[in-house]
Amino acid sequence: MVASAQLALVLPKRWAHVQGVSVRAEQSARLFDTDDREMLLAAALLHDIGYAPGVAHTGFHPYDGARYLKSIKASERLCALVAHHSCAYVEAELRGLSAELAGWRDEQTPVRDALWWADMTTTPEGKVTNVHDRIEEIQKRYGAENIVTLFIRQAKAEIVASVERTESRLREAGIDYTAK
Numbered sequence: 001m002v003a004s005a006q007l008a009l010v011l012p013k014r015w016a017h018v019q020g021v022s023v024r025a026e027q028s029a030r031l032f033d034t035d036d037r038e039m040l041l042a043a044a045l046l047h048d049i050g051y052a053p054g055v056a057h058t059g060f061h062p063y064d065g066a067r068y069l070k071s072i073k074a075s076e077r078l079c080a081l082v083a084h085h086s087c088a089y090v091e092a093e094l095r096g097l098s099a100e101l102a103g104w105r106d107e108q109t110p111v112r113d114a115l116w117w118a119d120m121t122t123t124p125e126g127k128v129t130n131v132h133d134r135i136e137e138i139q140k141r142y143g144a145e146n147i148v149t150l151f152i153r154q155a156k157a158e159i160v161a162s163v164e165r166t167e168s169r170l171r172e173a174g175i176d177y178t179a180k
Contacts, residue, residue, distance in 0.1 A: 002072070003045045006052035013124055018048050020126025024118035027177050031169055036111045043081040043115050046074075050082070060095050062088035066104055080104035081112060086119045087155035087162075094147050094154075110169060117166035120159055128178075131163040 007015040025044035029037040049055055050065030057064045066083035070076075084106040092101040106112065120131045129137070135152055142148040152159075170177045 001045070003049055006049055006055060010053055011051055014048055014051050016126040017122060017124050018045060018126075020122040020128070021045075021047065021118045023126075024122050024128070024177075025114065027175065028114040028117065028166060028170060030175055031114065031173055032111060039075075039077060039081065040111050040114055042078055043085070043111075044118050046078065047082055047085045047115065047119060058095075058097060058100075060088075060091065060097050062086075063092065063097055063101055066101075076104070077107070080107060081115055084112065086116050087151075087158050090155040090158075091148070091151035094151055110166070113162045113166045113169075116159060116162040120163055131160055135159070 003018055004015070007018060022041065022044045025040050029040055032040060046065065046069060048061060048065065049068060050061030050063065052068075055064055055068040057067060062083050062085055066079040069079045069082055083101055083104040089098065089101060089106065092098045117131075120134050121129055123129045123134065123137065124141070135156055138152050139149045167177060
């Protein structure tokens with residue numbers, strides 16, 4: 001498995017988060033047909049691959065992850081989901097990497113929303129949380145002046161809306177997403 005090989009030993013806390021995101025994605029996967037379900041689960045496992053030391057190039061993990069996945073011949077859609085996870089375009093603008101990120105289209109679908117939901121309702125330790133606590137945790141972890149904190153403040157409304165859409169879909173489908 002690509003994600004495990006790149007993250008488990010060198011970034012164990014990041015790997016714990018990725019595993020938690022994967023579990024959350026599995027909770028929402030029943031919303032989708034087989035192709036979308038498989039894509040969501042793959043994106044959940046690979047969304048933070050750009051943090052891996054052998055993958056990180058620019059320091060902007062969504063872009064670095066998508067570049068890496070493209071280099072190993074992953075599907076264009078998987079690359080795009082990783083590139084755009086959790087409102088990455090906002091951080092790309094702040095980092096001056098919008099043109100690079102624009103190489104992949106943000107599909108703005110329920111699958112994309114489910115990936116954002118899984119990421120933004122999982123703590124760094126891989127535990128279930130809510131989107132507001134997760135956003136607060138990110139700001140505290142990075143500090144007031146960090147570019148990630150600025151990004152998360154600017155992206156908050158869009159991230160929260162994505163999470164709320166997914167939670168509405170889950171409730172409508174009768175899927176319990178509160179299980180820890």
